Amino acid sequence: METYIIKRDGKKELFTIDKIKNAISKAFLAVGAFATEETLTNILSHLRVSNETTVEDIQNQVEVALMAEGYYQVAKAYMLYRHQHTEDRDTQRRLDFMMNYVQASNAAEGSKFDANANVEHKNIATLIGELPKQGFIRLNRRLLTERIKEMFGKELSDRYMSLLNQHFIYKNDETNLANYCASITMYPWLIGGTKSIGGNATPPHNLKSFCGGFINMVFMVSSMLSGACATPEFLMYMNYFIEQEYGDDYYKRADEIVDLSKKRRTIDKVITDCFQQVVYSLNQPSGARNFQSVFWNISYYDRYYFKSLFENFRFPNGEAPHWESLDWLQRRFMNWFNEERLRCVLTFPVETMALLAENGDIKDKEYGDFTAEMYAKGHSFFTYVSDNADSLSSCCRLRNEITDNGFSYTLGAGGVSTGSKSVLTINLNRAIQYAVRNNIPYQAYIEDVVDLMHKVQLAYNENLKTLQERGMLPLFDAGYINIGRQYLTIGVNGLVEAAEFLGIEIKDSPEYAHFVQEVLGIIEKKNKEYRTKNVMFNCEMIPAENVGVKHAKWDREDGYVVPRDCYNSYFYIVEDTNINVLDRFRLHGRQYIEHLTGGSALHCNLEEHLSQEQYRQLLRVAAIEGCNYFTFNIPNTVCNDCGHIDKRYLKECPHCHSKNVDYLTRVIGYMKRVSNFSEARQKEAAKRYYAEASKAPKCVCE
Amino acid sequence: MKVASFDIVFQEIPGEVTLALNLSNCPCHCPGCHSPHLAEDIGEPLTAELLDGLIARYKGLITCVAFMGGDADPAEVARLAEWIKNHQSPMTNDQSVLRTAWYSGRQQAPECLTAQRSVSETVCQCNGLSGAAGLPFDYVKLGPYIESLGGLKSPTTNQRLYKRVGESWVDITSSFWKKEL
Numbered sequence: 001m002e003t004y005i006i007k008r009d010g011k012k013e014l015f016t017i018d019k020i021k022n023a024i025s026k027a028f029l030a031v032g033a034f035a036t037e038e039t040l041t042n043i044l045s046h047l048r049v050s051n052e053t054t055v056e057d058i059q060n061q062v063e064v065a066l067m068a069e070g071y072y073q074v075a076k077a078y079m080l081y082r083h084q085h086t087e088d089r090d091t092q093r094r095l096d097f098m099m100n101y102v103q104a105s106n107a108a109e110g111s112k113f114d115a116n117a118n119v120e121h122k123n124i125a126t127l128i129g130e131l132p133k134q135g136f137i138r139l140n141r142r143l144l145t146e147r148i149k150e151m152f153g154k155e156l157s158d159r160y161m162s163l164l165n166q167h168f169i170y171k172n173d174e175t176n177l178a179n180y181c182a183s184i185t186m187y188p189w190l191i192g193g194t195k196s197i198g199g200n201a202t203p204p205h206n207l208k209s210f211c212g213g214f215i216n217m218v219f220m221v222s223s224m225l226s227g228a229c230a231t232p233e234f235l236m237y238m239n240y241f242i243e244q245e246y247g248d249d250y251y252k253r254a255d256e257i258v259d260l261s262k263k264r265r266t267i268d269k270v271i272t273d274c275f276q277q278v279v280y281s282l283n284q285p286s287g288a289r290n291f292q293s294v295f296w297n298i299s300y301y302d303r304y305y306f307k308s309l310f311e312n313f314r315f316p317n318g319e320a321p322h323w324e325s326l327d328w329l330q331r332r333f334m335n336w337f338n339e340e341r342l343r344c345v346l347t348f349p350v351e352t353m354a355l356l357a358e359n360g361d362i363k364d365k366e367y368g369d370f371t372a373e374m375y376a377k378g379h380s381f382f383t384y385v386s387d388n389a390d391s392l393s394s395c396c397r398l399r400n401e402i403t404d405n406g407f408s409y410t411l412g413a414g415g416v417s418t419g420s421k422s423v424l425t426i427n428l429n430r431a432i433q434y435a436v437r438n439n440i441p442y443q444a445y446i447e448d449v450v451d452l453m454h455k456v457q458l459a460y461n462e463n464l465k466t467l468q469e470r471g472m473l474p475l476f477d478a479g480y481i482n483i484g485r486q487y488l489t490i491g492v493n494g495l496v497e498a499a500e501f502l503g504i505e506i507k508d509s510p511e512y513a514h515f516v517q518e519v520l521g522i523i524e525k526k527n528k529e530y531r532t533k534n535v536m537f538n539c540e541m542i543p544a545e546n547v548g549v550k551h552a553k554w555d556r557e558d559g560y561v562v563p564r565d566c567y568n569s570y571f572y573i574v575e576d577t578n579i580n581v582l583d584r585f586r587l588h589g590r591q592y593i594e595h596l597t598g599g600s601a602l603h604c605n606l607e608e609h610l611s612q613e614q615y616r617q618l619l620r621v622a623a624i625e626g627c628n629y630f631t632f633n634i635p636n637t638v639c640n641d642c643g644h645i646d647k648r649y650l651k652e653c654p655h656c657h658s659k660n661v662d663y664l665t666r667v668i669g670y671m672k673r674v675s676n677f678s679e680a681r682q683k684e685a686a687k688r689y690y691a692e693a694s695k696a697p698k699c700v701c702e
Numbered sequence: 703m704k705v706a707s708f709d710i711v712f713q714e715i716p717g718e719v720t721l722a723l724n725l726s727n728c729p730c731h732c733p734g735c736h737s738p739h740l741a742e743d744i745g746e747p748l749t750a751e752l753l754d755g756l757i758a759r760y761k762g763l764i765t766c767v768a769f770m771g772g773d774a775d776p777a778e779v780a781r782l783a784e785w786i787k788n789h790q791s792p793m794t795n796d797q798s799v800l801r802t803a804w805y806s807g808r809q810q811a812p813e814c815l816t817a818q819r820s821v822s823e824t825v826c827q828c829n830g831l832s833g834a835a836g837l838p839f840d841y842v843k844l845g846p847y848i849e850s851l852g853g854l855k856s857p858t859t860n861q862r863l864y865k866r867v868g869e870s871w872v873d874i875t876s877s878f879w880k881k882e883l
Contacts, residue, residue: 360762580710582719582763606712613717621719621763 006054008089015049020062027066027078043069094131101127106675125291133175140174147459160456167554168431168449170547172423172491173226179464179473180489181227181295182419184480186237189217191316196478197221207241211274214238215281218294222286224475227420228295228350235298235333239326240315242271251328268332275336283346296348300330302367304356308389331370338379342645345638345664345673351381356389357623372616375632378609378647380666382601382631385622418485420598422460424453425542427551428519429494429567433501433560447522450490454530454537457488461535488535489598490523491542494551496568501561506573508586516571520595527597540598543569570602581606582621590626602630603666607649609634635663638673703727703778706745708756710764715803715841715863716877718766721756723748725771725779730807734849740771748778750785757786757800766840768803779804783838803841840866854878 003015021040028035035043046065049058059082066075107122141161148157163169173180194201194217201217204210214234222229242250246258246267259265265273285291301309303323310321340346353371355362362368362385371383426449435445467473468483475481496506499515506512520539527537548567556562564575571587572579579587581604588602610618615632622630637646639653640660652659663674706726714720724737726744735741746752757767767786772779783802843854845861852859855878863878864871 581712582710582760585763608713610712611717614712614719617719617763617765624762 003049003051003053005049005058006052008055012052015053017044020044020047020058023081024062024066024074024078027074027081028071030077030081031073033074039069043071098127098131101130123291125285129291136177137174140171140177143463144171144456144459147463148456151459151462152455156452156455159452163449163452166430167551167558168427168434169453170425170427170491170493170551172425172542172547176226178224178226179421179486180225180419180423181229182221182225182475182481182486183230183232183297184221184419184475186214186217186231186233186480188479189213190237192478194220197224197474197480204241207238207245207270207274210238210241211277215278218282218296219286221475221480222294222296224473228297230297230299230419232299234349235300235329236310236313236321236326238274239329240319240321242267242329243322243325244317246270248322248325251325251332254328271329271332272336275333276340279337279340279346279349280344283348293348296350298349298351300334300351300353302353302355302362302364303327304364305354305389308356334374334379334381335377338374338377341379341636342647345645353381353383355383355385355619357385357387360624361620362623368616368619369612372612372619375615376609376612378634378636380631380633380636382629383619383622385619385628387626419481419487420489420538420540421464421486422457423489423491423540423542424457424460425491425493425547426450426453426523427494427555428492429497429501429551429562430555430558430560432498433555436502443518443522446519447526450523450526453490454488454526457490457537458530458535461488484534486536487538487598490527490537490539491598492520492523492539493542493547493569494555494567495519495541496571496573497552497561497563500563506571506576507579508583513591516592517594524595524597538598539596541569541571541596541600543601569600571600574605581618585618585621585625585627585630588625588627588630593626593628599629602627603633604630605633607634609648631666633666635665635674638662638664703748703772703775703782704743704745705748705752706740710760711768713878714770714805715766715768715801716874718801718803718841719764720766720768720803721760721764722768722770723753723756725769727774728771728807729774730846732807732847732849735847748782750782750789753782753786754789764800766801766803768805768841770805771807772804773806773808776806776808780838787838801840802838803843804839805843807846808844842871 004012005015007013021044024040024043025035028039043062043065046068047058047061063075063078063082066072066078101122104122107126141164145157145161148160160169164171188196190203193199193203193213197220199216199220201213204213214231214237218229218231246253250267254268254271255266257264258267258270263269282296283293285293306321306323306326313321315321334351337346337351353367353374355364355367355371357363362371374381426446428446431446431449432442434440435442464473468476471477476483495516498519499506499512502515504512504515523539527539530537548569549565551567552562552565564573568574570584571592572584584602584604588600593600604618610632618632622628634647635649637648637650637653638644638661639646639656639658640662641658642653642656644653644655645664646654649663650661653661665674704726705723707724709722709724711720711722712718714722724740724745725748726740726742728741731741753767757764767783769779769783783804786800786802841863843861843863845859847853848860851861854861854863854875857879859875862873862875865874866872
């Protein structure tokens, strides 16, 4: 009977003794010896090869056999020979990956490990960034499992790896070494420049050095984070420097010519030139980040938020920030950015408007109207609505409880310095299906997994603390980020799909609300249980990014029920045409998001822009329903032929009438060209249901 | 009268967040109709209770209720619109009362509007209603769908949307043609 062995690539091959003989002979020659037929027979007699023995196993046996026969030097040579081949194979794999990447249709498709990377074009710089990613994943896992073993024992560490490998849980951003995202206070920079974080810049002292220094500072900070960098004080500080230069009433004299050069620029022109410098610079691919641009977020505040956050703030000259001028500057920036986006595809900054709600409406009526006006003008940004100014979303995905609003010179500006250290996500669809199949109450199973996740996060936190103790995290030491205000985040994915599996209809109903509250309540319970004076946890419905696509693929391969190619990042099925716009706000309303302490964003996809009155009413809807974080997403059209950008969702370029058009839409919170998504994400985007404003018949008779 | 489906719409009634009730049994049979199924006898009977339930579900969220069709029984449409006007409690926000709209396909608007008769009279006359001044709508759309002329979004449309402003009606059809943002 013929014996087949299994090669490394899984293929079967007819077993022949000659190949082994050959390899052993070579090993003898390598140490200057010669293997006789008798020696070879003695060595080979130790081997046990049966059908489907693997090559790896046979080689292990050869090593043992050589040593058993006393040929230690030869065994060593044989091991070296094996190691060299392993390295060759590894290099070959990298080479294959490289060639695949070079031939992929776009950068996201080529990226194997972290496809949502904010990279528009692939080139040698992005390739250089891709190559070490697999190494980072291994390194991160090793660091983490070593620490878990030390803190909780080997069993827990093994269970973690097993759950990770079986895709019950997903460790986000494993391809980077840095902590995740942060909303920073720029106060230490304002006082001391970048010296404390390893730079050499002195503090900004005028508008020009503020703008230039700000760009450098954001690049530096971003290189020490794996995710987003939010600068909620950006416009407030800029306002301060404009006031220093042109007077506190500058906004009343915006048309005044203040530039003595031939340009004869007005105050307004000087300011918009600053906007241009900062925004265009920060949208550039960054060398230090593998050609990714930085992920930059800013915030706008209504009068009440501003007061709550910055009432006690003082600039170095002892002055408090001025609302009247900041109000003007916020409006100016937003309008400028909206118009600038017609000239160029600008992803950053991701903007969040923070509004306080009261009695079912926006408390600051002027800002409610202004927000609606900007949406009606086609501007794309997030809105955060809260009943109390005690929480803030300063990041594209992060909601923070502000525990202390007060400004302190030692901690920086109250409330704005925060973030998420690390995100670990549970795949609820798999976890719940697995539990049901194995007759385990799914609540108990989830609780068990979530408990482990907390321990893993604590281990991560210890590693971070060690890095900080060795002076590796200057952002913390210098006060840009307050480690006490940083969260360890438990992410959820596959919630909707799990509910569907359980036969629950995905719509606003007591049954579905109960399921959501029950599942998320388990996580919140654990978050509270593990909270200490130094460690805080939150729970977030993570943006699907590529995780939703990966989970769907893995779960389908393993025989789980998978209703779509990308798991939802929403509480409703994104392609369901029966869920109307108001239902979506309700499904992201207080009943459903109650336990999502880390937030979730409703991306309300619409085919057409609404009027200002309609957006204004939807702000009321958000306030009434308690939907605290949302944006409206109307795909913008970019002409591939003439480059014209239009804020509407069009089939044809209105400028040159070309039908060769692409769309800009939000993925993971960032405006991007659809053709730059990975293929799976493109599929999801195509399926997304953009509520047609005119879905109901224009007339019954029409 | 039966309602085949409902939806929340934005383009049909400018400036409003509208609960649109798609009424079936449409007698118009316009060639090229986008919703021919609404000519059939489908859906649930539209009772005051059903209407009340829907409005309660979106209380404070919608600003307008639109009856899409119902040309087979205009008197019933008017009665239900009247009922809405009389039976709603004040909303919690500063939006005033819930507005009502009727998308009718019956009249040839241009003919009806000659001799400067008010829309409400026109609507009443063409549909055999009484009580012209008290017509319980804030918006009325008139005109059948004529494929060659297009719907309201087409500048060549024969259809007209009127908005009540005080005691008179204003033709706001042109607001559908605004293209740029």
